[in-house]
Amino acid sequence: MIPLNDYTFIYFIGIGGIGMSGLARLLAKQGYQVFGYDRQPSAMVLQLRKEGITIHCEDRLAAIPEVICHHPNQTLVIYTPAIPMDSPILNYFKATGYKLQSRAEVLGLISRPFTTIAVAGTHGKTTTSAMIAHILYQSGIPMIGFVGGIMEQYDTNLLHNSSLDGVKLMVIEADEFNQSFLHLKPTFTIVTAADADHPETYATPAAMEANFIKFIQHNQKRLLIQNRVADQLKIWEHYTKPFLTYGLSSGGIVASKVTMRSHQTVFDYLGYGIHISNVVLPMSGWYNIENALAAITICLELGITAAQIHSAIGSFPGIKRRFSVVCNHPSYLLIDDYAHHPVEISALLDSVKKIYPNSTITAIFQPHLFSRTKAFYKAFATSLSLADQVFILPIYPAREAPMPGITAQLIFDELTCTRKALVTMDGLLTQLAASPIREHQIILTIGAGDIGASVSAIAAALEGALCFALQNG
Structure with a gap:
């Protein structure tokens, strides 16, 4: 039973977020009357409405449902930072x-009665937890899984x-943003990566690493950590219990052949x-092999057989927007x-x-957050310059207000590839429609x-560009 028995009504502020929506779905299934606000009627908001959750998109008091206003003592308000x-x-x-x-506080409370597998990391946690x-x-193990993305097939x-x-087992993505993962006390802990990120939360990389160490020290039974991250955090100095390491080619668990x-x-x-x-994993990406190594290891720890794991991994449906092939045309491939x-x-x-060693690569990138762009614009440019052509869109602000002097131009100016453009979405669509498709092009x-x-x-x-080329070829 979900331990929120003092409440009848749950109201979510920011219900359309990927983490908030999963929690809202769980509480609605548990019988609570769930309501919420989100700033826009996104695809997630529309889906939650179809599932029976009342959601408004106006940040004004008059939009709050009357039942919430009339029952303050029976209402729990859950907010996102x-x-x-x-x-x-x-x-x-x-x-x-x-x-x-906060969502993190509620998730920590809910997870207490369960055997909990928490997956943390600045990269890889969504795919690994999925x-x-x-x-x-x-494998038929009674479980709940909170995943930070929409799983294909299950939708x-x-x-x-x-x-x-x-339910006996709970899988949770442990988010380092705003120190959220410190509310968890997991039975099993996975750490996939600890690269510097979230400069709005952590003043320095060392501050973020210190919080990862705090999170790891909350672990109750078994720690599994990516091998390079174990070295980076000097984990043996902070964690006295035995732990497991994994990596593509280094660590106690590796991939071969x-x-x-x-x-x-x-x-x-x-x-x-x-x-x-x-092991057949129906997706590409070297990093996804590491994610699979971590998932396989923790499932073995839970007593699932190698045969069950082999079969389940082979049917893994993937996650939307994680190396998702949108168009597979003989002349080009579009990956999101x-x-x-x-x-x-x-x-x-x-x-x-x-x-695709013989293909030309076009990268279309939308920076996320002003603070992240300010901290990493040179690193973004270095990474993106691996492509043959780069389009840079304006920064997506998400939760942040604009910062003076921080725009996508910072990344654009540092790009070393010769074919590059700073565009709006409308301008991008116009350029793509007017540009010839290059043979074996990856977008x-x-x-x-x-x-x-x-x-x-x-x-x-x-x-449209391809059709125009064929008609005028």
């Missing part, structure tokens, strides 16, 4: 005595295969006396990816270049903002 502090709705609830908790949730689901970010009262194609990767799992041959950090972009482009849409919502328009522009 992405909500501006001057939000009229947020400040109304603060001023009128409602119980307010793989674990999928393996558990396919949801909340996965469960049992009545909630029968790797074969990578455009649509799948095959490898052998080798780790601590266990050998699983010919959520990468929004220089390290992620480098890993993406490096994988694409290795899989990548990259970023964590609303670029994902424009991928269909980009695909249409590319198709």
